[in-house]
Amino acid sequence: MPATRRRYAVLGAGPMGLMTAIELLKAGHEVDLYERDDRIGGMSASFDFDGLRIERYYHFVCRTDEALFDLLDEMGIADKLKWTDTAMGLYCDGRLYPWGTPGALLRFDKLGWIDKLRYVLLVLKTKGTRDWRALDRLEATAWLKKWLGMRCYEVLWEPLFRLKFHQHMDRLSAAWLGTRIRRIALSRRNPLQETLGFIEGGSETLLERMREAILSRGGRIHLQAGIERVDTQAGRVNSIRVRGEDIPVDGVVTTAPIPYLPQLVPDLPADFVARIRAIENIPVVCVVLKLSQQLTGNFWLNICDPSIEIPGVVEYSNLNPGSGPAIVYAPFYMPKDHPRYARDNAAFIEEVIGYLGKLNPAFTRDWVLATHCHRYEYAQTVCPPGFYAMLPPMQTPIAGLCVADTAYHYPEDRSICESVKVAKALARAALA
Numbered sequence: 001m002p003a004t005r006r007r008y009a010v011l012g013a014g015p016m017g018l019m020t021a022i023e024l025l026k027a028g029h030e031v032d033l034y035e036r037d038d039r040i041g042g043m044s045a046s047f048d049f050d051g052l053r054i055e056r057y058y059h060f061v062c063r064t065d066e067a068l069f070d071l072l073d074e075m076g077i078a079d080k081l082k083w084t085d086t087a088m089g090l091y092c093d094g095r096l097y098p099w100g101t102p103g104a105l106l107r108f109d110k111l112g113w114i115d116k117l118r119y120v121l122l123v124l125k126t127k128g129t130r131d132w133r134a135l136d137r138l139e140a141t142a143w144l145k146k147w148l149g150m151r152c153y154e155v156l157w158e159p160l161f162r163l164k165f166h167q168h169m170d171r172l173s174a175a176w177l178g179t180r181i182r183r184i185a186l187s188r189r190n191p192l193q194e195t196l197g198f199i200e201g202g203s204e205t206l207l208e209r210m211r212e213a214i215l216s217r218g219g220r221i222h223l224q225a226g227i228e229r230v231d232t233q234a235g236r237v238n239s240i241r242v243r244g245e246d247i248p249v250d251g252v253v254t255t256a257p258i259p260y261l262p263q264l265v266p267d268l269p270a271d272f273v274a275r276i277r278a279i280e281n282i283p284v285v286c287v288v289l290k291l292s293q294q295l296t297g298n299f300w301l302n303i304c305d306p307s308i309e310i311p312g313v314v315e316y317s318n319l320n321p322g323s324g325p326a327i328v329y330a331p332f333y334m335p336k337d338h339p340r341y342a343r344d345n346a347a348f349i350e351e352v353i354g355y356l357g358k359l360n361p362a363f364t365r366d367w368v369l370a371t372h373c374h375r376y377e378y379a380q381t382v383c384p385p386g387f388y389a390m391l392p393p394m395q396t397p398i399a400g401l402c403v404a405d406t407a408y409h410y411p412e413d414r415s416i417c418e419s420v421k422v423a424k425a426l427a428r429a430a431l432a
């Protein structure tokens with residue numbers, strides 16, 4: 001038990017908020033966890049999809065996700081982590097190619113052998129990189145063009161960047177991109193076989209264990225209880241407002257997307273607010289389909305084809321065979337002010353269904369058993385060159401107020417594993 005037992009409010013019950021709450025409880029403090037949604041999980045939350053519990057967004061695990069393995073161990077569910085030998089595909093210029101193996105690259109007829117050699121060298125370089133600071137200041141597309149050449153960049157990467165980052169596509173950090181390539185490149189059983197993991201029962205299995213760990217340590221979880229405001233007195237956190245009620249607290253740790261912060265904490269100094277406002281995010285509109293038949297044999301299918309306006313589809317059932325006949329996720333990323341974002345969910349669902357006959361000519365509409373579409377506004381942080389220096393410190397200028405969100409995964413991309421790692425650092429900052 002600490003000398004002074006503090007009362008903490010943790011904001012957000014995604015993996016980061018849950019983990020932060022567990023760490024603060026372990027240190028002997030009182031913790032209330034507030035979540036705006038009607039369920040825990042944030043981006044990892046599940047829903048009932050026509051009788052199947054499944055995540056709103058697909059989730060896979062890589063062999064490098066050490067912090068996640070430790071957490072599964074700590075929660076007593078290490079045996080729930082399963083591995084599948086997965087296949088990757090590439091839909092390019094009206095044709096579906098196998099992808100992700102040396103043989104597939106050799107047979108790919110859109111690139112010359114020098115392009116292919118350059119591609120292999122890039123993957124080998126990223127696999128061997130440990131310290132990403134040197135790449136933090138480099139711009140990703142320029143870095144890719146230098147390593148791969150224009151032809152390879154235009155065939156394989158340009159459509160992905162354009163469809164995911166739009167006007168931001170030429171202002172991304174090479175460190176962020178490099179860690180993404182490395183994470184997937186290292187998730188292999190051998191050089192020929194990609195191996196990805198999933199949690200039996202989905203991320204919900206882990207989230208529920210984390211919920212139990214919080215409750216068993218005396219923590220409280222409040223759902224549909226968004227924090228409306230954080231008030232301060234003499235430069236330190238004083239109280240939070242939830243459902244119109246002011247609740248006194250000694251510390252607040254927020255794990256919600258940081259763009260919410262300026263409105264939540266009106267007393268934040270202007271220079272700190274300016275740093276937050278400089279960080280941009282891209283929303284996702286993610287279509288999920290349940291099909292009666294397998295669409296392709298791939299888990300991940302990259303799409304580099306002008307007739308399809310999504311960067312790829314994920315056939316989750318090819319990773320987790322327990323998830324039904326065929327579950328396909330199709331994510332659209334676009335800024336909120338993009339004209340297509342204003343369309344309703346049904347329009348996105350129809351668009352995806354319209355593409356499926358290209359990916360598998362045997363597809364017919366009666367394969368579609370159920371559809372769903374979900375949006376998350378702050379789904380993907382745009383990490384420009386120099387992002388290390390842009391990130392505001394976790395300890396804000398207000399005593400007792402600490403912040404982080406998925407931007408703090410940098411240089412890694414967002415993942416449950418990184419949320420767990422950042423949560424531990426966040427809890428240390430809050431306890432200091």
Ligand SMILES: Cc1cc2nc3c(=O)[nH]c(=O)nc-3n(C[C@H](O)[C@H](O)[C@H](O)COP(=O)(O)OP(=O)(O)OC[C@H]3O[C@@H](n4cnc5c(N)ncnc54)[C@H](O)[C@@H]3O)c2cc1C
Nearest residue numbers: 012014015016036042043044057059060226227256415416
């Ligand atoms: C399309 C997609 C695919 C992904 N694929 C993978 C994958 O394959 N593998 C992987 O590991 N990860 C993946 N991720 C990322 C993973 O889901 C996230 O890294 C993780 O869920 C982030 O958790 P978090 O707790 O850090 O943040 P969040 O999930 O953003 O949680 C923040 C929480 O704060 C809550 N909140 C906001 N405002 C308030 C308020 N005022 N008061 C109270 N609560 C509030 C929100 O409702 C939310 O629940 C994917 C994400 C997306 C969108």
